[in-house]
Amino acid sequence: MRYFVWALRLIVFLAVLMFALKNTNPVSVAFIEGVSIPNVPLIVVMLSTFVLGTIFGLLLTVPPALRxxxxxxxxxxxLEKLQTATGPQSQAGLSPDALLPLSPL
Known part of the structure; x- marks a missing residue:
């Protein structure tokens, strides 16, 4: 499954890269009123937007992962508290899931 995810990521990145390479015309990038950068290659705008979107997407996964x-x-x-409370002799044939079943997150 891990290889499939990395292959999918590579395919998406290559598709964005190929699309960006075909669009190299200079554009003017306006940030706010009166602030703009003229003659920026469209490939730079597209790839930087893709990278920033990826970074922000990954940052959104940090709080749930920490939780x-x-x-x-x-x-x-x-589990450790329950194992010490029940004693070592009663735990011999039990798995940790039998003592404390995992709850869905």
Whole structure:
């Protein structure tokens, strides 16, 4: 699955790159009223927009990932507490999932 995701990313990047290489005409980029940069190649605008969009998209995944990491640490502490409370002799044939089933995140 990991290779499929990387192949998909590569295909998207190559498609954007090929599209950008075909559009190299100079354009004027206006940021706000009165602030503009004239004669910027369209390829620079398109690739920088793609890279910034990718970075912002990845930044949006950081808070949920941190939340899941905290939840996992909390569940591991609970599991250790339950394992020490039940004693080593009763845990011999049980898996961690039997003691504390995983809840959907």
């Amino acid at each position: 899941r990491r905290r939840e996992l640490a909390k569940l591991r502490k609970e």
